[in-house]
Amino acid sequence: MDNTDGDDPREHPIPLAPRLGHRHDGNVSEIVSKRSSRNAKLAKIPLGIAGRAAVGFGRKLAGGDKTEINAELNQKAAEQLFAVLGELKGGAMKFGQALSVMEAAVPEEFGEHYREALTKLQAAAPPMPAAAVHRQLDQQLGTGWRQRFKHFDDNPTASASIGQVHKAEWTDGRIVAVKVQYPGADEALRSDLKTLNRMASMISALIPGADVKPILAEISERTEEELDYRIEGGHQRQFAKAFAEHPRFVVPKVVASAPKVIVTEWLDNATPVSKIIERGIEDPAGTLELRNRTAGLMGEFHFSSPAIAGLLHADPHPGNFMVLEDGRLAVIDYGACAPLPNGFPSILGQLVALEVEDRYDELVELLHANGWVIPGKTVSRKEIQDYLRPFTDPIKTETFHFTRKWMQRVAGKATDISNTDMMKTARSLQLPAEHVMIFRVLGGSVGICAQLDAEIPFMKLMQDWVPGYAEYRTAS
Template sequence: MTDIPRRTVQRTAKLASLPLGVAGRVAAGWGKRLAGRSAEEVSAEVSARTAEQVFAVLGQLKGGAMKFGQALSVFEAAVPDELAAPYREALTRLQSAAPPLAARTVHRVLAEQLGRSWARRFAEFDDEPAAAASIGQVHRAVWHDGREVAVKVQYPGADEALLADLRQLQRFSRLFQALVPGTEVKPLLNELRDRMAEELDYRSEADNQRAFAAAFDGDSRVRVPKVVASAPKVMVTEWVSGDPLSRIIREGSREERDAAGRRLAEFHFSSPARVGLLHADPHPGNFMILPDGRMCVIDYGAVARLPDGLPPTLGVMTRLALERRSAELLELLRNEHFVRPGTELDADEVLDYLAPFVEPLRPERFHFTRRWLQSQAERIGDLQSDDFRTGRSLNLPPQYLLIHRVTFGAIGIMCQLDAEVPARAIVTEWQPGFAGDE
């Protein structure tokens, strides 16, 4: 035991407790069914309590477990209403909560990364963290030139924690699958693992943020804080104060919800063309609304590199689905490897599967609601449905996986916002291929 860090053992024990707790609840559920309660009632209760346990455990952890929880958080709007309350509460905590580092540990990391005289770079430094991220925490400070800054300090051992968490979480992927209907959890975990090295080096994140800040400098709708300094495990950026998106989701006015949804959609679809990058960490904790109405976007550790912008194929596919051109749509899907090799599919059934996803682009404005997203999750997650069988025959090529997840994440947040958004105009402006320019 002495060769294994105690915290790693504790983390593993917490994660390992998850399937045991679920098994116990399922067994208790069968007992209640024998006592006369309906399968639906028992299933709802078991799922709700499972959600509470899963996210309570994830919320105690940093590294991969917390990052996975944040990635799941954008799918909360797809959870049925009767289960949404425990999800919402637990996921909201995950988006901002983690145990803080001791001040002496923070100082040690700053000395290692910025030099022994690191304190001279700051006029002031607050030892109490202002916020927590998945692999680090943020401190408020004043730079030596008087600028208010945010200092992100990576947790010591974050790399080992990420690896350990993700290995454990991959073992339990079937458990998490049940919590997010219609979403493939295993590829999400694989993708998080593949992007881990990039996110652990704050110099890479700083380069990404500098690119976004330059592209959106002076923009009337989006603000990206500028990078002041960076090192492998410390990053200093401008401090920005605003209204957290989580507050607007919880209690915002209709005007606030619609404006936030529109800003989010504009940022998501315009970034690849303007920056050559796609912000790939969409959860409410990374967005805030400023007093002047702009949306501030933070955390650029995860990005998709799209130097040529969004792939035109996605725009063409979307347009063909909207225009109900099923034969051409199926041909395009086959040519672009969206259909598993050797699979026979009916063009009209493929159209029936995909058409509901593009409905937000049919009217001038679309009301993104939890109920709409829930209906999509239920439709493709029903093992007895034609849509489920069609979906199993389709394939998502690797180059589209991150784009798909991030787009779905943005849509999930718009549904959490209950926002009306002019989605068609935004996609027409920024998605190549959609307006017939392929």
């Protein structure tokens, strides 16, 4: 039974019908749930790359143009990556969506081909057939589910990693979004993540600049939460209550939820941030104000939500953020959230303050004392100073212009195994578990800002919403 908080008298619990046997109708668009079938499809990625590389090598030996051949191989690899991840949905597509946020870090020689393939994964996937949708609604809402709607559109408006969205009209006349989880998504998600973890090193080589292993680890950590839409409904209710009547943000209210179905208010005339990114590439000068304002709103939402809602929205990809006609930013998809009931940990603000003022002796001491240095390892003032230098540009000025070029430079330095000093320091450091999701979300948000090619008041957001910063600056 769904839990409701009682704040909205129009919100309805969904009684669960008895679980029915899972069946497939043979349609190729329906999610592939057999582990062997999914593994075989995922195995096509490295096998295809190896085969094409061999053919390409032969063409080069025969005198073919090296640059042209490499570009063709990259394009085919990108097309295959999208085709396989998008077709499988589940953990494969969720992983692809996480990678898409960081496409700005991919070097330019790869970017042209991977950018299109990865950004497609933000909102595109083959739809689930209507018969499968109806069976899932029968199981979750009961066989009389149609009585809850005045109208239900069988054609999905959006498809994502573990579910797709349908537009409908609720019994009280409200237009709603009905997210239905793919049958077999739970098994597929778990199977994909095991397989992808085994392929992590190969995929890292395929997409330079993408930090694959931490992304997979974080997705795996949150798997069970995201599979239960009742948890998502609880997160979204908490956000909606906290941001009710906010002048700059909109969180759609939850109408009802069940383990594999969630019904929320519909958003009219909403432009996804992914579309604003596309428009920015086509018309940089004409979209500058819109891109800066959008990036600023996204930054404010991520920085402020722990203090306002006690939660951090932890699925930062452009398809989950939309700009309404009145300029407000709407945020959807609350399956992955990090509980931060006391706001951001104050150590984050302290670390930034110490870095800004070059107080590295204190910074090193703070890292050692709070588990950021692996037990038995040591790091010096100079090592930390050199290690952090590539990442600290945004905190050196009041505003910062995030660009793909900057992201590529930072990612290149962070993954440069030839820099033995940096690699030595990196092997001495660890990110405490309680901070992993925070850094992934902020990194994803920065990645979107770079895709938007936007300038935002990064340090003002830090000062306004991250505790510890002002106190340590004052102490100096």
